[in-house]
Amino acid sequence: MVFKQVSSPHGHARQKTGEIMQLVVLATLPGFLVLTYQFGWGLLINLLIATLSAISAEALVLKLRNRPIDFYLRDYSAVVTAVLLALALPPLAPWWLVVVATVFSIVIAKQLYGGLGSNPFNPAMVGYVVALISFPIEMTTWVTPISLLAADISHPGLLESLAIVFTDNSPVDGVTGATPLDLFKHNDGLLVEQIYQNNTLFSRASFAGVGWEWANVAFLIGGLALLKARVFTWHGPMAMLGTLALMSMLFWDGGSSNSPGSPIMHLFSGASMLGAFFIVTDPVSSTVSNRGRLIYGALIGLLVYVIRAWGSYPDAVAFAVLLGNFAAPFIDNYTVPRTYGHDKSRRATAKEKSE
Amino acid sequence: MRQIWNTPGGVHPPDNKEQSLTKNIGHLPLPEKLILPLTQHAGTAAKTCVVVGEKVLKGQKLASASAGISAAVHAPSSGWITAIEERSVAHPSGMSAACIEITCDGEDRWIERVSYPNYQQASAMQLRDLIADAGIAGLGGAGFPSAIKLDSGTKKPIDTLIINATECEPYITADDILICERADQIIQGIDIVSHLLGKPKTILIGIENNKPEAIAALNQHCQGTGIEVVYFPTKYPSGGEKQLIYILTGKEVPSGQLPADLGMVCLNSGTAFAIKRAVIDGEPLISRITTLAGEACGVNRNYEILIGTPVSHLLQHNNFDQALCSRLIMGGPMMGFSLASSEVPLIKTSTCILAPSHTEIPDDEPPQPCIRCGLCSEACPASLLPQQLYWYSRAKDHERLQSHNLFDCIECGACSYVCPSNIPLVQYYRSSKGDITNALATKATAAISRERFEFRQVRLEKADIARESKREARRLNTEQAKKMSPSTTQSTGSSAADIIKAAQLRGITKQASPEQQKAKLQRTLLAAQMRLEEAQQRLVQVTNKGSAHQQAQQLASVEAARRKVEQTTQRLTEVSH
Amino acid sequence: MMSLLTDNTMLAALLALVGLGTLFGGLLGYAAEKFKVGSDPIVQQLDELLPQTQCGQCGFPGCRPYAQSIADGDAINKCPPGGQSTINAIANLLDISAPSLDEEHGEEEIRTIAYIREDECIGCTKCIQACPVDAILGAAKLMHTVIADECTGCDLCVEPCPVDCIDMLPIVENIHQWQWSAPEHSADLIATTASGMHEDAA
Structure with missing residues (x-):
């Protein structure tokens, strides 16, 4: 009888990289809800734009790099980057700002370095900083929390928010603040x-x-x-x-x-x-x-x-x-941690001594 | 209760031990043929001492231990030797190695047995010889010849004897059931070892707390013997020798050293049982307990199998279904290796045959990129950084691998087990270890080649000079002869002086000048020193890797190199004076 | 003195710069001497990296002369037995970019060892003289044999043999030399087969 040959260990723990990433996304939910309650629909719109552009940018680059697309998309790392960006960018920011930041994160800060695992910098933060330096005004205009709005104004509704985001309308005075x-x-x-x-x-x-x-x-x-x-x-x-x-x-x-x-x-x-x-x-x-x-x-x-x-x-x-x-x-x-059986931890660049 | 120490890292894979514990130790019908590899232990192959066609009795020695680290092989049943040839053996490579085949006659007739029931009266030397003669090698999986392990007692006094009954791998219950059914014999075995080692102060049995029955059995039989049963929380890989020593004593075996350097000896409980059999009953190691587990087998149970039984024989008698089986593993799921064929024989180190179904152990998924999540370094029992080792292994950066202590990796598989990206980390480390060892070996042979080449150059040079000066001498001679021939009146005295002169000249040319000799010796010394250094480096490597056979070989080569250096230094001092 | 300096800022600047230059130059010079990293002469280091087959495929009579020649500026890609890994190592040592092997000197092949078909050997000792590492044993009119452990696989003995009784055979891997191969990086390329590793189970 002939059998398959594989290196030990045989079998793995259940947790997969994609699941860990999903967990991270899920863990942002409380923060997302509070932010949405406080600052209105803008955040949800950010999230949608960021996720969509992140996934499409990732898929596009994977295709250009000749890599299996669905295999890599299933690691959810693009979604994590998108979610983190969406949470960090100001609500009601113009759509192109979100797209620029996200695409920069995914394409330049991640995929061009070799994709997930090979990027030396946090992609979301690179995208954020690029946006902050390039568009300081848009990036520093924050919506006023709901409980501080004057009695006669409120956060824009969903449609109005969409209009603000996609047509560059400015929000009503008093909706934004320090x-x-x-x-x-x-x-x-x-x-x-x-x-x-x-x-x-x-x-x-x-x-x-x-x-x-x-x-x-x-x-x-x-x-x-x-x-x-x-x-x-x-x-x-x-x-x-x-x-x-x-x-x-x-x-x-x-x-x-x-x-x-x-x-x-x-x-x-x-x-x-x-x-x-x-x-x-x-x-x-x-x-x-x-x-x-x-x-x-x-x-x-x-x-x-x-x-x-x-x-x-x-x-x-x-x-x-x-x-x-x-x-x-x-x-x-x-x-570098001290290894079992060694007196001291070594430096990562230590040369092997001829003992 | 004794203090126990907690090792870093570790994982908790599902136990899966209960399946094979429902029945007691079983026996299989005698197989038609038994195949006995000459290497069933760590070290060099045993030397055959029978010939094809010979009739052998059960327990008869078929191959004796060769020099260095080796162990004898005995006939597990009576019959005829029908072949001595290369056969596929239990090895991760799936390659063949020398084996002896016995066709059983079914009589199972014993040879006359030599035993020491009153072992208390026997000397340590006698006992050790008996254990060596019985071919006992560590039954826990590593297969280090026990007699050699127990010999370390003569170098440094052993104050701690540790019996490893941890059995931390999932599925395997061979030690567990052996303890449950034959604890008394194990304790006898421990007593023999204790006597042999000169009664160490502390004798500990380390066992995980997921074996309550075995703990109870041990406790019952240990009463009044001074042997302490220490149980501790279940965590893989607590059963690794280094890990167990730390758990029980809080001491770490220094990198590149052996437990004996700490005054400790660590034996598997199955080995203790085999020692009892050898000393008190006079039976060499011809059988062992092996767990058969996995959903592809109808029956999961422990068997007392004869060594040399083909795996297929074991499977056939237990409703094995190949269609269900995802892979066939010898050993546990964490460190065992997959078998390419079921025709390979079970050997002294075969703790378990695992035939899992496709749902039990599915095929590996393709690896995803490493995100340095660090789950592996959290799981590593040696506090290594598996994620870094992985990157360096892929980059073939041998220097970095060594500075990250690759050779302290025990290949327990905890890192690969937890890796969320399914990266076969252990395979990377194994291949890198092989690469580094090979690179060092190549360097060592290159150094030898260099030395031989340089020696040859010197030899040729010397020969050239010798030839040249001979020619010169001849020329001088003829010239002189010419000068002399006209004046025959010259006295014979001068011609005698010429002869002496010529002889002196010859003498000088024959012997290389002291400068030349010195230079050559210095070159040789340099080369010898280089070789010594390299041999020492390689020794460290090999010691870390743990193959006892290589260790012994390397020790010998270090010794040889050192001798060479000494000799040359001596010659050099002689010449310079 | 001070007033001279404060009045002539140009002079002060000059003095300061010269002073600083001398000070730091001295310091650096001192440090270079004091903390000098002792290392083997470059020829020896190069020789260490060469495979010591002494085959002469590089055009030099042995590895050491080639090492000397590299030190004098010769190309580093003339060693087929060492192959790309040796070229890389030398490039690393000399801190230059690694070229690929110069095909003129031969191709990188698997390591072989010489075997003499002993019943055909006539005992001419020609191969013994050709062997650069004295790895052939024998005497005139007596059979010769190769000390396999010492053979570097240089091929030099094949040519002189008048009866062509020397074979260069690849080294056969046995179970003790076997080592795990590195996993294939299937996911990094394009494959997405079910198994990421050995598919040779068939």
């Missing part, structure tokens, strides 16, 4: 306390900033669920959030007019939680060992704070992550 991080960035000599009193974004907030606080809480919940499902380890997110909190504590400055904001405000504003649990944890572009992830996360947390506090952009997760991506191979070199 974000909490914007307020701190453009602070002219007010004490933190005064900012909090003067602005409804803070005065009506539960703890950090209307709209943003609950969106961040929702991403935190989604992230913890992924942590529980062992999609990633705690090292990266915890290091990033910890460093961010530590930095904002160190430079809190007693709430003076120079203070860049409180730890709570930083942790629950902007893309902090989305970044910590969905971007920093991107395995492809991050470091490989747990020790490395601690350093990598801390570096990103530090950079986020530095750019938020002293740079010229209100939020900085995308920049910080890309800088972290740059440093990842370097960190990897020094953080």
Whole structure:
């Protein structure tokens, strides 16, 4: 009798790469719902445009690269990139902005490097940064959270939102406004306390900033669920959030007019939680060992704070992550874990000694 | 309860042990023919000591251990030797190797047995010889000859004896059922080993907590013996020797060393049983317990099989259906290898024959790209970075592979098991290990070739010079003769002086100048040193990889190289003085 | 002094730059001496990389002379027994781009070993003289044989044999030399068959 010959191990655990990616997409759901509630239909439209353009761009490049299309689309990595972008881009942004960012992510930042697994930078963040640098006005126009809208205006309905997105109509005055991080960035000599009193974004907030606080809480919940499902380890997110909190504590400055904001405000504003649990944890572009992830996360947390506090952009997760991506191979070199039976960990470039 | 240590990584594949535990140990009818490979152990092949046509009795030695690391082979039943030739054997390559075929006469008649029922009175040497003579090699799967393992006691005192009853691979229950049914004999075997090793302070039996009956049986028989039964949570691969040592003692076997260097010996429980059989009953290793499992077999059960039984014989008696079977595995699903044919014989290391159905172990899906998700490094029991090793293996970056400690990989398969992208990681590592070992071997042979080439150059040069100076001497002689011939009045004294001179000249030309000799010796020394270095490097490689046979070979070559260096250095000092 | 410098900014700048230049030049020079990486002479390193078949296909009488010639600027792609891997290794050492093998000197073939058909051998010792590594044993009018372990497969003994009794046979892989082959990267190419690995089960 003749049998098939294969290398051990025989059989695999059930979890597949596509399923992990689906899980990540699913975990963004709470955050997505909160954001949609707070900022209206724009987000859903972003999501649809981003997903469609991501999948078509991916399919197109795979075809050009002569790769099996459905085999690679089934890994859902394009969808993850699209979802992350859609969550990061401002709602009611013009459609071409979303398309440009997504196509750039998929084609330039991912496929041209060799596709999934070979990209040194997080594709979604590359797309975001490209859009931010190229179209600063569109990228910094954020919708006002629903609970802060004046009594006589409301978020545009679905059809109206579609019209705004696809025909470049501007939304009605008052529908867009500043974000909490914007307020701190453009602070002219007010004490933190005064900012909090003067602005409804803070005065009506539960703890950090209307709209943003609950969106961040929702991403935190989604992230913890992924942590529980062992999609990633705690090292990266915890290091990033910890460093961010530590930095904002160190430079809190007693709430003076120079203070860049409180730890709570930083942790629950902007893309902090989305970044910590969905971007920093991107395995492809991050470091490989747990020790490395601690350093990598801390570096990103530090950079986020530095750019938020002293740079010229209100939020900085995308920049910080890309800088972290740059440093990842370097960190990897020094953080190879100690192997069983060895006294010390070695460097990744260590030469074999003739013992 | 003794403290236990937790190893990093590990996986929890489904146990699948209950299927084969429903029945007790079974026996098969005697097969018509038995095929006994000469290499059933780690190390060099045994040397045949019978001839075709000879009649042999059960337990008769067919092949004796060759020098170095090797183990003897015995006849599992009486009959005639009908062939000594290359046959397909149980090996991942599916290749053939030398085998002895016995056609059984059905009488199953024993040869006269030699035993030491009063082993307490026997010396360690006697016992070790008996174990070596019985051809016992590790029954847990690695097949290292036990007598050699137990010999490490003479180099460094052994204070800890560890019996490995972990059996962490799914499906396999051979050790489990052996303990349940014959715990008393295993304990006797442990006592023999303990006596042989000079009563080590600590004797531990390591077992996973998914075998409550076996633990109970062991506890019952260990009472008052000083043997401690330690059970710990089930996790694959706790049964790896290095992992088990860490779990039980918290100590790590340093890379490139053996447990004996820590004063430990680790034996499988089945090996302890085989030692008892050999010492007390005088029966060499001619049978073992093998689990038959998998949905493609109608019956799942443990058998006490005769070594050399063809796998097909085992399958035929258990309603095997080839149409159902996705692959045939010898060993467990995690580390076992697939068999190309069912005609191969079961050998001393065959713990299990697994014939899974297509739903049980489906064909591998095509691999997806690696996303460095890190599940593999979370699963790695040796704390390696499998995802990095994978990239370097694909890039054939041997330097990086070695700096990431590729040779500390025990090939347990945990990384491939958890890989969500279905990447056959272990196969990558195996091929890279082979490549690196080959590259080193090629380098070593190249060094030898270089040395031989350079030696030849020197020899030719020397010959040239010798020829040249001979010619010169002849020329001088004739000239002198010419000068002399006209003046015959010259005294014979001067001609005698000429002869001496010529002789001196010849002497000089015959012997290469000291400078030349020195230069040559220095070259030889350099080459010898290089060879020594390379041999040492390769020894480390081989030690890590663990094949005991290669280790011994390499040790010998290191020794030879060292001797050469010493000799040359000595000659060199002689010449320079 | 100070006032001279502060008045003549040009002079100050010149002095500063010269001073800095001298300082750093000195430092670098010191560092280059102090932390010098000791390495074998390049010829020896090159010789290490060559396969030592001593076959002369490169046009030089042995590997060492070819190594010397490469060090003097010769092309690195003249070694068929070493093949592309050797070329790559040398290119890596010399930090140049790796050319492909120069077909003029031969093609990369599987490694072979010389075997003498012993009953045909007339004992002429011609092959013994040709062997660059002294791997043939024998004496005049007595049968010769090749020490297989020492044979580099250089082919040099085939030509001189007057009775053509030397065969170059490929090395047969046995079970001890067998090693796992690397998996095929099926998904990276175009194939999407059910099995990503060995299909040779038939």
